[in-house]
Amino acid sequence: MPEVWERGADDEFAGRADDGSYDATARVVDARGVDDEQRVEAALRPKRLADFPGQPRVRDQLSLVLEAARRRDAVPDHILLSGPPGLGKTTLAMIVAAELERPIRVTSGPAIQHAGDLAAILSSLAEGEVLFLDEIHRMARPAEEMLYLAMEDFRVDVIVGKGPGATAIPLELPPFTVVGATTRAGLLPAPLRDRFGFTGHLDFYSSDDLAAILVRSARLLGVEALDDGIAEIAGRSRGTPRIANRLLRRVRDWSQVHGRGVVDLEAAHEALALFDVDVRGLDRLDRGVLELLCTRFGGGPVGLSTLAVAVGEEPDTVETVAEPYLVREGFMVRTPRGRAATALAWQHLGLTAPMDAPGAGAPQLPLDGEGRFS
Structure with a gap:
């Protein structure tokens, strides 16, 4: 096996073997960033039941x-x-x-x-x-x-x-x-x-519980966070603390690079738009599935394998990553003939739903943004 060297700061040919080839694994890795990330993850976990x-x-x-x-x-x-x-x-x-x-x-x-x-x-x-x-x-x-x-x-x-x-x-x-x-x-x-x-x-969290988690996480991260920014992140976190904490770190990054170093409403809007997280918490894959269902397949029903090929993902990815949230939030239904988009999905994409779309023609209840009666 050819000998491999670590690449030095002034060694242009470090990592080259005797036969002139390179080993792609010959590189210097600074693990401090990984350790810092692990410490952050550990710090955000509560230590006591209270x-x-x-x-x-x-x-x-x-x-x-x-x-x-x-x-x-x-x-x-x-x-x-x-x-x-x-x-x-x-x-x-x-x-x-x-x-x-x-x-x-x-x-x-x-x-x-x-x-x-x-x-x-x-x-x-x-x-x-x-x-x-x-x-x-x-x-x-x-x-x-x-x-x-x-x-x-x-x-x-x-x-x-x-x-x-x-x-x-x-x-x-x-x-x-x-x-x-x-x-x-x-x-x-x-x-x-x-x-x-x-x-x-364990059930999904309410927006108020997620906001409380985000306030604590922001304090542990040493980030100044305003109520409007926290509420915006909580509303897009799918009721999941892990997603909420991840989005908080991305909004923090945006505010430190492009903003005022404060997690506020503007920073939340800009950062979440950059990372393709819309107002209902849908990401790129979720929107891709809904857009294909509505525009290419007329709202469905369409088989899972066909839908996965169209969106460029494996069927397991669509079924286990995107589908549970879309079904839970009422954007998609599973039928014996395949997946179908609901009237809510058409509305969310700014499209006109066909009359036979699931949920089309149903009376619209006066609900607020979190699904409660207004």
Whole structure:
């Protein structure tokens, strides 16, 4: 293998091998920016349940479970958190460990493809430790079956040998708590789902809750933010804190480069227009899907594969990234014959809806911008 050098400031030919070729990976990477971004992400996460905004039902239920376990001086029941991405499942898992004052082990379902992988993790857990399994529905079936026994009896059977001579050696585990997170609770097998003593479903946030999150995030980022700018960002964040914090950082960038260094209404408008986020939170992909539905396919219905090819994306991307929000907000409907644009989609694009469009001709209720009666 040819030798590779790092490129120096005054070395024009650094990185060139003996045969005159270059290795594309030979470069100097400054990791300070990555570390700063990670520190920002960590700083924006609430550390205690009392500081967790929104989700009052789940917060109160989880608080009861943890407080009861503390008073009994016992590990709490296993916890399952479900809901769409970006609503705070990982943050709540970190909060559980912080409230219990216990260490947390973090892994994910796709990373555990063999029972041996899970056995190695379980055998190294300390008493009372929290095991966070993200995307738990994607765990391999053999590992799931091992997890059943571990969660219920705090024991795993390690198989030694193969064939008729194989022997199962029981391994006792200290009590621990599994916190599972999933975006698709329906894919969890019933035996695994039933072993969780508490299940919490996270819903999308209201604009007021998102505004409170953004105020806190702006303070932690050291950014001056006005109420009108915060409200504008909150209204375009799809009810999702992760999106709200991401948009806040982009508006901050715009205000520091082109504005007055303040997150105000003007900065929010200009920055979100630059990043193709419209007043209803639709991005480039969302608008592309709706525009193709309305202009090229006459509003549909059209098949998912055809729609994905037309928009230049994979069918899975359209189905899992764009479609859930468009359906939830009433811009698109799923029919047995395919996807169809509603009258609201035509109206949002400034087009006249055909009479047979879903929702066309329905009485228009006096609603404000957030869907409440005005």
